[in-house]
Amino acid sequence: MVLIWTQFGVKNKNVNVKCKVRPMHRDDSSNSTSSGESKSDQEVPCLSIKPMGKDFYKVLGVSSDSNEDEIKRAYRKMALKFHPDKNSEADAEDKFKEIAEAYEILTDPKKRSIYDQFGEEGLKNGGGMSMSGQTNSPHYSYHGDAHATFSSFFRGSDHFDIFFGTDADGEDDLFNPFSRFTFSHVGGGGGPHGNDGLRRGRRRLQGLAVIQELLVTLEEVFHGCTKRMKITRRRLNPDGRSLRMEDKVLDVVVKKGWKAGTKITFPREGDETPNNTPADITFVLKDKKHSQYKRDGSNIVYTAKITLKEALCGCTVNVPTLDNRMMPLPCSDVIKPGAIRRLRGEGLPHPKMPAQRGDLVVEFQVLFPDRIPPQSREIIKHSLAKC
Structure with missing residues (x-):
């Protein structure tokens, strides 16, 4: 008979099994095996077992x-x-x-x-x-x-x-799913585990967030407002497979003083697919161009146009404010082009401390005449002789 015993040597992916074989005769005693190995013992490959499962x-x-x-x-x-x-x-x-x-x-x-x-x-x-x-x-x-x-x-x-087409300003481009949504301004100032073919215990993927600009006026930032935004999105039917289009209105709350670039996110209000949880929708504030002001953080800048005479002889400029008042600004000194004056606390609310406000910065633009009559030219020369 032949007695075979094995030793397992494991290396890398395969389990290599080697067998030590020693021939035995019928008349060999079962107790005659020495504790040491016989010289006739041979170690030979017996079989190779590959692990089951994925590679x-x-x-x-x-x-x-x-x-x-x-x-x-x-x-x-x-x-x-x-x-x-x-x-x-x-x-x-x-x-x-x-x-x-x-x-x-x-x-x-x-x-x-x-x-x-x-x-x-x-x-x-x-x-x-x-x-x-x-x-x-x-x-x-x-x-x-x-x-x-x-x-x-x-x-x-x-x-x-x-991959995601994100540029330096944080805008999505190349693979942005934003094109799947329709937005319109309509007025006013899945659980952690999936189904539907996913393996049990695995979390469902979520689509990329949809980014949408939200234009706001400086008056809306000054007072705070709620913008009602209508979206059209894809949603699963009760069968869990087919999709339907549905409209929804989202109320986007804009708080006083919020700066351009502020993000307001509505979790899982976007498209839904059989294998994905709904995407988030994020609105990013953007200042709408204003007819009178430019924004500089919590300050607003107003350009006051005055004549050369007013710049040299003094004047009082009436400056409009965001809350529809007129602030008189007396100017008795000579005003040079580009000079600025400040109306403290007449700007926008600070986003973190709305009770405090920035400044209304008045920047002067001096309007020079196209021509001066000869008689006036002589008077000006005489008057400005020592300037």
Whole structure:
């Protein structure tokens, strides 16, 4: 008879099984085996067992001895290719999640070590299997947010800006889904776990936030206001698959003194798809051009036009305010072009302290005559002889 016993040597992804074989004769005693190994013992390969489950190296298109930088480069390439907001193929989302899962495991030294030794089953079994092949610890399953993994990987990098089309001013362009929405001004001054084909326990992805400019006048910023904005968006029908178009009016509250660039976000009020939670809608304040003022933070600048005579001889300028008053501004000194005067506390409210206000800055523009009569020229020469 032949007695075979095995020793397991584990390396990389494959479990290489080697057998030590020693021939035994019928007349050998069962107790005659010495504690040492016989010289006739031979160690020969017996069989090679490949772990069952996904080949995460193959998913990312890298070899099993790839370093972390190579894995990151491969993930960047694959994630950009299969991101659902860029790839419209039916299986793009599943592929994207599989890529994220592979990246999470292969960039975690502990998980990668377990995976290299025991494969995906080893991860599910907590790093090992019992002799009967049954699990001996809780199952591992991927519960990551593929979109969050993607965003955290690319956030702050050139690749994120290129993919999402974000320019220096924070505006979305290339792949901005804003074009899917219709906005109009109509007056007035999913749970954490998904369904519908997603694997149980996985979080649903969320579409990119929709950015929309919200024009406001300086008077609206001065007093505060509520803007009613009508949107048209896609929503799921009760069957969880088909979509319908629906209108909704959002009340955007603009508080006193808010500056241009202030963002007001309505969570999950945008488009919804079977596999995504609704996108956020963000309104970004933008000052509407004013006929009389320019804005400078909490200050407003008013240009007062005066004649050369008024600039030299003095005058009183009536300055309009945002709350429809006229403020007299006496000027007895000579006023040079570009000179400024301030009306303290007549500007816009400070956004953090609305009870305090900026200044109304009066900038003078001197209007020179096109011509001077000869007799007036002589008088001016005589009057300004010592100037």
